[in-house]
Amino acid sequence: MSTSDLITPLHLGRLAIIYIRQSSPHQALTNQESTRLQYALQQRALELGWREDQIRIIDSDQGRTASTAEGRHGFKELVNLLTLEQVGIIFSTEVTRISRNCSDWYPLLDICSYHHSLIADRDGIHDPSTIDGRLLLGLKGTMSEAELHILKEQMYQGKLNKARRGEVFTPPPIGSVKLPIGRFALDPDEQARAVVHLIFDEFERQGSLHGLLRYLVHHRIRMPVRPHGGPNRGQLEWRRPNRETLQNLLPHPIYAGAYRHGHRPVDPRRQVPGRPATGRQIRRPEDCQVLIRDHCPADISWQRFQANQATLAENQARSGSPGAPRQGPSLLAGLLICGRCGRRMRVSYPGAASRLHSDCARGVSDYAEPLCQTIGGRVLDEFVADQLLAAVEPAALEASLAAIEDVERERQRLDGLWRQRLERARYEQERAARQDHTVEPENRLVARELERRWEQALKDHQQLEQEYEGFLGVQPGRLSPEEREELLGLSHDLPAVWRAPTTTPVDRQRIARLLLERVVVTVLGTSEQVAVRLEWAGGHTSEHMIIRPVARSDQRSDYPKLVAWLRELQGERLSSAAIAERLNREGFRPPKRTARFQRGMVHRLLTKLGLGRPRVHPEDERALLGPHEWWLPELSERLGIPRDTLHRWRRVGWVHARKLDEPRGRWVLWADEDELERLGRLRTCPKTWDNQPLLKELTIPKERGR
Numbered sequence: 001m002s003t004s005d006l007i008t009p010l011h012l013g014r015l016a017i018i019y020i021r022q023s024s025p026h027q028a029l030t031n032q033e034s035t036r037l038q039y040a041l042q043q044r045a046l047e048l049g050w051r052e053d054q055i056r057i058i059d060s061d062q063g064r065t066a067s068t069a070e071g072r073h074g075f076k077e078l079v080n081l082l083t084l085e086q087v088g089i090i091f092s093t094e095v096t097r098i099s100r101n102c103s104d105w106y107p108l109l110d111i112c113s114y115h116h117s118l119i120a121d122r123d124g125i126h127d128p129s130t131i132d133g134r135l136l137l138g139l140k141g142t143m144s145e146a147e148l149h150i151l152k153e154q155m156y157q158g159k160l161n162k163a164r165r166g167e168v169f170t171p172p173p174i175g176s177v178k179l180p181i182g183r184f185a186l187d188p189d190e191q192a193r194a195v196v197h198l199i200f201d202e203f204e205r206q207g208s209l210h211g212l213l214r215y216l217v218h219h220r221i222r223m224p225v226r227p228h229g230g231p232n233r234g235q236l237e238w239r240r241p242n243r244e245t246l247q248n249l250l251p252h253p254i255y256a257g258a259y260r261h262g263h264r265p266v267d268p269r270r271q272v273p274g275r276p277a278t279g280r281q282i283r284r285p286e287d288c289q290v291l292i293r294d295h296c297p298a299d300i301s302w303q304r305f306q307a308n309q310a311t312l313a314e315n316q317a318r319s320g321s322p323g324a325p326r327q328g329p330s331l332l333a334g335l336l337i338c339g340r341c342g343r344r345m346r347v348s349y350p351g352a353a354s355r356l357h358s359d360c361a362r363g364v365s366d367y368a369e370p371l372c373q374t375i376g377g378r379v380l381d382e383f384v385a386d387q388l389l390a391a392v393e394p395a396a397l398e399a400s401l402a403a404i405e406d407v408e409r410e411r412q413r414l415d416g417l418w419r420q421r422l423e424r425a426r427y428e429q430e431r432a433a434r435q436d437h438t439v440e441p442e443n444r445l446v447a448r449e450l451e452r453r454w455e456q457a458l459k460d461h462q463q464l465e466q467e468y469e470g471f472l473g474v475q476p477g478r479l480s481p482e483e484r485e486e487l488l489g490l491s492h493d494l495p496a497v498w499r500a501p502t503t504t505p506v507d508r509q510r511i512a513r514l515l516l517e518r519v520v521v522t523v524l525g526t527s528e529q530v531a532v533r534l535e536w537a538g539g540h541t542s543e544h545m546i547i548r549p550v551a552r553s554d555q556r557s558d559y560p561k562l563v564a565w566l567r568e569l570q571g572e573r574l575s576s577a578a579i580a581e582r583l584n585r586e587g588f589r590p591p592k593r594t595a596r597f598q599r600g601m602v603h604r605l606l607t608k609l610g611l612g613r614p615r616v617h618p619e620d621e622r623a624l625l626g627p628h629e630w631w632l633p634e635l636s637e638r639l640g641i642p643r644d645t646l647h648r649w650r651r652v653g654w655v656h657a658r659k660l661d662e663p664r665g666r667w668v669l670w671a672d673e674d675e676l677e678r679l680g681r682l683r684t685c686p687k688t689w690d691n692q693p694l695l696k697e698l699t700i701p702k703e704r705g706r
Contacts, residue, residue, distance in 0.1 A: 006125050007048060007089070011118060014088030016050040017078060018042055018057045021097045025063035034093075041091040044120075050088075066100040067148060075099070082111045089118040089125070095137065096144040105141035109134060163261035163290045171228040173252050174245070175299065184254065186297045189236055191420040192224035193299075198413060199249065200300050203308060207510050208315050208324040209246055216241040219414060220467070250312060253285040256305035257298030262289030284309070325509035330356055331381040332512065332519050339522030339531065340372050347377060356381065358521075373523040375530060375548050380521065383546050385508075387534060388515055418468050425464045429457040523548070527557040528591070550591045553605060562588055563609060566602075570611045576602040624660065628672040632657075635669050638676070641683050654699045655679065675702050 020038040022028040028035070045055050061074035069075050075098070081087045090112070092098050098119075099105040112119060113129040119137060120126070126133040162168050169182060175196035176184045187193055198221065203212045216223075222238035223245055253260050264280045271279030285291050293302065300308075315324035322334025328349065336345035338360035345360045356377030363369035432454040439447050520533040532544045553559055565586065569579045580597040590597055625631070632650075636643045646669070650657045656670040671679060682698040685691055 006118060006127050010116060011088035012049050012054075014054075014117075015081065015086050016045040016048075016055045017081065017087055017090045018045065018055065019061075019074065019078060019090055019092045019098055020057065020059040021061040021066065021072075021074070022063060023065050028062045038093050038097070041093065045089070045091055048089075066096065066098065068101055069099070069104045075104075079108065079111065082108075082115055082117055085115045087115070087117045089120055091120045094121050094144075095119075095140045096147070099141065100144045100148045102141055102145050105144075106138065109137055109141075160261075160289065166259045166290075166292045166295045168261055172226070173254060174224060174226075174249055176254065176296075177226065177234075184296045186299070187224065187226075187236075189224065191417070191424065192236065194413075194417060194420065195221060195224055196255070196299055198417065199246070200255070200304070200308070201413075203250060203311075204304075207311065207513075209243065209250065209312070210324065211506075213241060213243055213246060219471075221417065250308055253291070253305060254296050255299045256302045257294050257296050258285060258302070258305075259292040259295035260285050260288045260290065322513065325506045325513070329505050330358075330377055331385060331505075331508050332358075332377075333509065335512065335516055335519045336380075337518050337520045338372055339520045339533070343372075345521065373521075375521060375523060379546060379548050380519075380530070380532070383532065383544070384512070384516075384519060384534070387542075387544075388512060391515060391536075392511075414471070418471055422461075422464055422468060425457070425461040429454070429461045432457040524557075526550070526555050528555065529557055553591050556589075556591060558588065566605060566609065566611060570606065576600075576606065579606075625668060626670075628670055628675075630669050630671060632667045632669055635671060639679055639683060649679075649682075652699075654682070654701060656701055656704050670704055672702075678702065 018038070018041045020035070022031060022035065039057070042055055042057065046052065058074040058078055060077070061072045064072050064074075066072070078087070078090065090098070095105070099108065109119075109128040111117075113134065116129060118125055118127055119133075121140075126137050128134050128137055159168060167182060169178060169184065172178045172184050175187050175192055177187050179185050187196075199212065199216075202215050203209070206212045206215055215221075217240075221241065223241050225237050225239050225245075226234055227237065249255075263283045263285070265283065267279045267281055269279070270281075314322055322344075326333055328347070330347045333347045334344070336347065336358055337343070338345050341360060341363065343360055343362045345358050346362075348357050348359070349355065350357055357374070358377045358380065359374035360372035363372055432450070436447070436450040436454045439450055441447060515537055516534060517537055518535040520535065522531040522533075523529075524531060528547050528550045530546050530548050532546055534542045534544065536542070550556060553562065556562070562583070565583065565588070566579065569582055574582070577599040580599050580602045583602070584596045588597065589595075590601055630638065632646060633643060636646045639646070646655070647667075649655045650667065650669070655675075658668050658670075660666050660668060678698060678701075682695075685695055685698060687695065
């Protein structure tokens with residue numbers, strides 16, 4: 001069947017669509033001949049019998065790829081017209097212009113077949129409703145998709161081969177510039193390089209990205225940025241530091257002289273349709289497709305770079321890392337490991353007093369298990385602090401000398417940065433002055449603007465000098481010999497320095513993390529004994545046993561021995577105070593961190609063990625009372641007032657009372673019917689200023705026996 005036989009009056013009565021597309025904006029601008037060939041299809045439609053008013057050109061997909069239908073409004077318009085049965089034929093120079101994706105191409109063929117629409121390319125006219133037309137168009141669509149894959153693979157392999165030679169460069173990071181030959185070099189600006197070196201030095205000192213950011217902001221240090229686009233492309237600009245810039249700077253291996261490629265691959269499963277930049281993953285330098293060491297100029301060594309990456313990984317708030325040092329008073333936050341289950345222990349500050357507390361509660365939240373173990377944090381912190389001080393004491397003098405040198409280096413570094421800023425401001429001022437002097441005075445249109453720039457440069461330089469004076473006023477000067485001796489003297493009193501108010505919890509945590517890798521804690525049963533294993537940096541391990549405070553005496557390991565002693569001492573008919581003194585002398589200690597046993601503690605223990613004096617029969621206790629006498633708890637219940645209130649009335653003399661001469665020292669109160677009435681009225685009388693006379697009368701007790 002000839003191509004003219006495929007065209008029927010049904011097709012001629014519908015629209016003829018001329019679909020025009022170029023793959024990229026660059027092709028749409030440069031490949032003009034291809035565009036002309038596509039627009040020339042209008043003449044072919046006229047020759048085949050369509051009127052000029054029946055021909056519609058769809059060219060809104062210029063600069064759009066055909067690998068997907070997403071974002072191609074012209075293609076969607078074409079599909080809409082097909083479903084409305086308004087299209088008789090689709091003209092395109094080749095099927096690759098319509099689609100390079102079979103998932104879009106075959107549904108289009110189904111729609112054309114169902115609505116009896118033809119497709120025409122440079123090879124002829126095809127009817128998708130016939131087996132021959134469907135087979136040929138399907139084969140062309142498959143070849144188009146394969147061709148796109150082949151082209152992409154060839155381009156990708158070429159780029160990858162170039163990257164293996166270290167010749168595919170992204171825009172240069174802060175502190176680097178791109179040379180005309182394509183390689184990177186250190187920024188020629190001396191101040192820009194000094195700021196980059198300061199950033200890496202301070203990150204090692206601060207130990208966290210947030211600490212580094214606070215340091216830069218506190219000292220008003222600006223970041224040297226060369227924009228990659230815009231009117232100031234490549235020009236050095238000084239911008240305030242921010243977290244995102246530092247997050248991109250610190251993990252970049254180029255600062256260690258390494259070249260990388262393929263560090264941000266795209267995961268198609270996470271990619272959002274129509275958004276090519278989504279679904280990207282960040283790979284470590286070791287996992288990149290290409291990593292070439294010592295390929296670029298380096299600011300730091302590879303060992304320092306790896307140490308920085310380890311610090312950043314440890315600072316992440318996740319279960320596998322200790323996290324960054326916090327402001328809380330805990331010394332071992334992030335280092336505590338449960339010796340029973342191996343999980344990381346939680347540090348908290350519960351209650352109004354915010355006492356330090358450590359527990360292993362991960363199993364409770366994840367699996368509804370019982371609480372693994374718990375320990376008071378202050379006991380463990382004090383013990384580990386003593387171990388740390390004992391470990392660093394031999395190197396205290398060297399640490400003091402290093403601290404002196406560190407203070408001097410930091411002062412010189414900051415002073416050097418301020419001088420570079422002053423030098424740059426002075427240069428800008430002199431440059432503005434030279435520009436103003438070169439203009440003709442009569443040319444006021446230009447002279448006014450140059451004068452304004454000169455005045456602004458003068459103001460900026462003057463303001464910077466004032467800020468520099470303020471910086472010198474708050475920065476420590478050079479240490480005098482007396483101050484050096486005083487600082488060296490502190491090395492002999494490390495505990496005082498450790499506990500000084502100027503030593504922050506973050507400082508203590510950093511020292512602990514430098515010396516310790518983990519602290520494994522195991523509570524022995526429910527007793528007060530805790531096994532502590534200190535895993536020091538370098539591989540050394542030390543085992544220790546400490547005593548924790550417990551809630552009850554029966555949790556202590558010496559509780560059976562304590563009970564035996566109590567039975568023996570009780571048999572000697574000793575008082576509670578005497579028993580407490582004997583227990584303290586024998587080395588027994590109460591469950592809490594109280595240093596010694598007291599009389600009340602012993603009395604409660606004896607009562608709990610049933611070793612106290614035998615209880616008196618209620619009738620015998622009643623025999624101890626006289627006429628109209630009450631035990632204090634009984635009278636409290638009779639009047640309906642708290643015992644503490646009745647005790648207060650007893651102390652101020654509002655009620656008759658006497659104390660029995662017995663070990664328990666109980667109080668007996670006297671109150672007949674009249675007294676009960678007076679005390680009841682005293683309880684209910686409003687305590688207001690107007691009732692003061694009545695209150696005064698009610699607080700006078702009746703004379704006993706009348």
